[in-house]
Amino acid sequence: MEAGRRSIWIICLVWVFLGGICSLVIAEFIRNHSADEYVDYYGSDVFQNAVSVAETSLTVLRTLDRSDNAPCSAEDLEEMRGVVFAAPYLTDVGRLRDGYLVCTGIWGELAMPVKMPPRSQVVGVNAATLWKGARGIAPAGLAVDMSSFGNSVVMTAPTAFARYEDPAERLAALVLTSDASYSYQSFGDTEGLAPLLGSNSDWYRIAQRRVYSRCNDKIDVCVVATYDAPALLKTAPLDFLLVLAGGVSA
Template sequence: MLIVAQAVLYVEDSESTESIAEAVVARAETVSQARRGASDAALRSTFALCSDADIRALKEVAFDSSYMSDVGRIQDDHLLCSALWGRIVPFKLPAPHYSSGETKLWNTSDLVGSPYGGTNLIAQGRTFTVSSPSSFDGLDPARTSTFTVETRDRSYVFRRVVAATDVSENTSSRIGLSRCSNKANACAFVSRPRRGVWDLAPSLLYTITGLGAALGIALSYLLIRRNRSARQTLQHRFSLAMRRNEIRLVYQPLYTVVDRRLVGFEVLSRWTPPGEGEISPGIFVPMARQLGLSSDLFRYVLSKALREMAPALAGANAPYLSINAEPVDMAQEETVRFVASVTRQAGVLPDQVRIEITEREELVCPGVTAHMAALAALGFRFLIDDFGTGSSNFSHLAQSPFIGIKIDRMFVSAITEESPLRPVLPGMYQIARQLGLEVIVEGIETPQQDALLQKVAPSAVGQGWLYGMPVPAEAAALLAKSHNGDEPFTDP
C-alpha cells in the first residue's frame, strides 16, 4: 500500500514539474519576443546617436515594451545612453559571456558599476536591451522549485530562480525536468523536491498502513488524491470561506511623504480558518487566481470594504479605498455594473475607490480596457500595482485609463543600499511626474528610507510599516475621523 501511495505522489510531482517547465519556456518566449521587438524598433531610429531626439525615441520604445526595464545605445563596446538614464558616462563592457552573430549577451552581475542588476544585457548592433529582473517571478507560486533558463547548449544562463524553502540537494530525492522552446534559443531546467510517503500527515500515513490489502490499495489512492497537498485542501476551504464571509479585511493607511497626511487606505484580505493559524495571502491569493476565483475575491473585498468603511468615507476630504485586482477581474461584462452598483449603494463617491491592477501579464483579456474606460468615465481611478516588475511598463498608461503607479517595494529597499537598483526609484518617479501621474511608494520600513524619499520623491504617497500597520475596520475608521484634511495626521 505504501508503494501505491508513493507511486501516486511520483506521478503528481512529475505532472507539477512539467507544468512549471512549460510555463517557464512560455515566459522565456514572451520575453525573447519582447526583446526582439524593442531592439528592432530602436534600430529603426534615424536620429543622431544619443541626441535628445534619439533618447525620446528610446523612451517611446521602452514604454511600449513589456518585460524590458531599459533600452539604450552602445558603440565600440561602450554603453552611451538609455531610455531610463539618458546620456551617461560611457561605460566599458567586458568581453561578452555569449555571442552569436551580431548578438552579444552579458549577465549584469559582471557589469560592476553599471546601473543594472539581476538580469541580462543583450546588445544587437548599436542597441542594447535590459530585461526586467522579475520577468520570471510568479511562475511557481509555492516557490518550491529551482529553475534556470539557459541556451540549448547550456553555455549561457539567462536567469536562475532559487526555491524559497530550504530543501535537500540530494538528487535521489529531487525530480528534474527540462523543456526547450521551438521559437527561441532557450531551455528551462527545473528541479524540485520529490515527495515521499513520509511527508504525508502522520494520521494519513497510519491510516494507509493499517488498511487491508484490497481495500487498502483503493482507499490509500483516494486518500492521497484527496490530501495530495495542503494546497489542494486549502482550495476547497477557501471557496467555502468566501461563501461564509470568513475572509476578513484590514486597512493599511496611505500618507503623503512630505507631510504625513492621511489620504487613503489599501484594503488587504486575511484568512484565519476556525481553530487554525492565519494563512498568508501569498498562498490563497495566487490560489484564487489559479482556481478562477480571482474575480470572486475582488468582488468580495470591494463590497465588504465599502460596507465596513462607508461611514468613515463621508464628508469633505475623506480618504479613499484602494482595492487590488487582476486584469481578468475587469474582463467580465457585468464588472462595470457591479462596481458602480455596490459603490452607489454604500453611498461612496466613485473617486474614493482606487483599483490597483496587478499586471502579471499583458492586458489582453477581451473587454478589459473597455470596461476600465467605462469605470474611469464614472469617476473610478486606476493605478498600476507593483510597477517596475514583470510586464508593467509606461506603455500601459497609454492603453488604459491609469492615473498613477505604485512602485514596488524592492526599489524602496534599494535606495538606502549599495545596490544596482538604487537609482531606479528616483528615475521612475521623475518620469511619472513628468507624465502627470500619481506615485505611491510601498514598503517604507525605516526612517532612512523615509528621509531619502522626502528628498527624491516629495510629492509621492507612502505606505509601509513605518507609516502604519494594517488595522481592522474600526481602527481605520478612527484614523479617518481623526483626519480633517488640513493638518498632517500623526499616528499615535
C-alpha cells in the same frame, strides 16, 4: 490439523504482504502524478516568462536596429523612451559606440560614455551579445542583465523574474541555452540540473525527483525545473498507515 492452520496463516500473510506492496506501488504512482503536475505547472510558468522576456528583448533590438534615426539624436531618444515605457520586462534601452554606452532612452545622451564590461556570451541563434549581472552600467550601481544587437542594447528589468527568486521548498529551476553552455537565470538549488535538459519524468517511473524540461529553439531559451518529492511516510504518515491497512484488507 495444526499443519493446515499453519498453511492458512502463511497464505494469509503472503496475501497481506502482496496487498501491502500493491497498495504502496499505487500510492507512489498517485504521489508521482501529483508531483508531476506540480513541477509541470511551475516549470511551464518559468518557461513562458523566460520566453516572453527574451522575445521582448529581441523584438526591441530588431526594431532599434532597423530605425532610420541617427543614433542618440533627438528623434532616436524619443523613440527609445517610447520603447522603454511600452515594453514590459525592460528597464532601459540604449545605443553603443566603439564598446561604450553613449545614450539611453531614460537618461538621454551621456556626458561621460560608459565602457561596456566583457561580454558573458554570444547566442548564435539570434546573434545577440549577452551580459549577466553587469555592474557600473545602470545608475546606483545596480546589477543588470543586458543584451545587444548591432549598436543597440536593452537592459532587463530586475522585476522580470522577481516572483521566481524564492521558490517553494524542494522546487528549483534553471533557465539556460539549448546546449547548456550558458545560464540566464537560476532559482533554488540548481546543482545538477543542467544535465537534465531534454528529459522529463515518465509517469511510470517511481523516482523522488520529478523533472520538467522544455526549449524554444527560435530564441535559444530552455528551462529545466525539478521537484524533489518527499517520501510518502514523511509527507503523510497517516496515509502510509492507511496504505498498509489497505494491504491487510486486500
